[in-house]
Amino acid sequence: MSAQHYEVMVIFTPILSAEEFKAATTGLSNFVTSNGGTIIAEDTWGLKSLAYPIQKKTTGLYFVMEYSTETSINHKFEIQMNRDESIMRHMITALDKHAVAYNDRKRKGIKVQPIIKRATNGETLNSEA
Amino acid sequence: MARTDIKYLNNNAVDKRPKKYCRFKKMRIEYIDYKDGEFLKKFINEQGKLLPRRITGNSLKFQRKVSVAVKKARQMSILPYLGDLLK
Numbered sequence: 001m002s003a004q005h006y007e008v009m010v011i012f013t014p015i016l017s018a019e020e021f022k023a024a025t026t027g028l029s030n031f032v033t034s035n036g037g038t039i040i041a042e043d044t045w046g047l048k049s050l051a052y053p054i055q056k057k058t059t060g061l062y063f064v065m066e067y068s069t070e071t072s073i074n075h076k077f078e079i080q081m082n083r084d085e086s087i088m089r090h091m092i093t094a095l096d097k098h099a100v101a102y103n104d105r106k107r108k109g110i111k112v113q114p115i116i117k118r119a120t121n122g123e124t125l126n127s128e129a
Numbered sequence: 130m131a132r133t134d135i136k137y138l139n140n141n142a143v144d145k146r147p148k149k150y151c152r153f154k155k156m157r158i159e160y161i162d163y164k165d166g167e168f169l170k171k172f173i174n175e176q177g178k179l180l181p182r183r184i185t186g187n188s189l190k191f192q193r194k195v196s197v198a199v200k201k202a203r204q205m206s207i208l209p210y211l212g213d214l215l216k
Contacts, residue, residue, distance in 0.1 A: 009164070009205050051209040060206070064164065091205055098159035106162075 003068045005040070005095040007103075010081065011054065011088045012061040014047060024086055025063050031080060037069030041107060054088050066095070066103060149186030153194075161194045163201035166208050173199060177212045 012024060021044075029039050045062035054060065074092055081090045095103070152158070163169070172180050172187075172195050179199055182192045202208040 011205065050206040051203075051212065052206055054206060089205065091201065093163070093201065096160075099162075102160040102162060 002071075003037075004071055005066070005068045005100050006074060006092055007064065007066045007095055007099075008077070008090060008092045010063045010065075010090045011050075012063065012086050013055070013088055014057055014059045014061055016061060016086055020086070021061050021063075024084075025065075028063070028081075029065060029067075031077060032065075032067045032069060032073070035069065035073045035076070037067050037073055040066040040068060041103070042066075057088070060088060151186060151188040151191060153191040154188060158191075161191070161198040163198040163205070164207065166202055169195070169199050169202055169208060173208065175213065177203075177209045 008028070010028065012021060016024065025042065025044060029042060032039060043064040043066075045064065047059055048062050049059050050057070078090075078092065081087050153161070161169075172185055174180055179196055182189070185192065185195070187195060199208060203210050
């Protein structure tokens with residue numbers, strides 16, 4: 001089966017200390033790598049205030065990870081995350097090619113300019129948004 | 130702003146509003162990220178509800194992508210389901 005690009009966003013309970021948070025995030029990435037997936041990028045947003053209280057807590061530790069695995073791994077990943085009490089909420093989203101390109105550009109910090117003119121052969125002049 | 134006190138015989142030129150366009154088509158944006166709440170806030174009103182297409186001017190394809198992104202952002206509590214967000 002082909003490897004698909006996925007992105008998981010996890011909210012941990014804020015009572016986790018820094019080391020526990022670090023250990024939890026590395027645990028997630030180890031799960032993916034041990035099942036034959038490859039981690040593309042990890043992004044810890046850290047403590048952020050929630051838009052509405054989850055489990056009576058108003059802040060959460062955010063963690064975003066982009067990876068590519070076989071399609072069957074995500075089911076096990078979901079079960080493992082559901083079992084983990086320190087995770088308040090998680091969401092796995094599949095990324096299509098535009099999303100992957102968007103994330104790459106965001107990481108490289110390329111400024112996005114609208115395309116004003118197109119060359120005669122229909123090929124865009126400057127970088128695509 | 131056009132002066133409203135003068136009443137023209139045929140006032141087609143008085144309240145001419147600019148043609149709405151789909152910002153995603155014009156800017157060639159293909160993917161709407163559910164993670165940046167600031168950008169998505171443009172598509173929800175003060176109570177946090179999704180704005181209709183006739184107000185945002187989006188094309189159907191991108192209005193659906195926006196609604197999917199907003200619902201994901203609400204799920205991950207980046208945007209509130211209902212709230213008096215002071216925009």
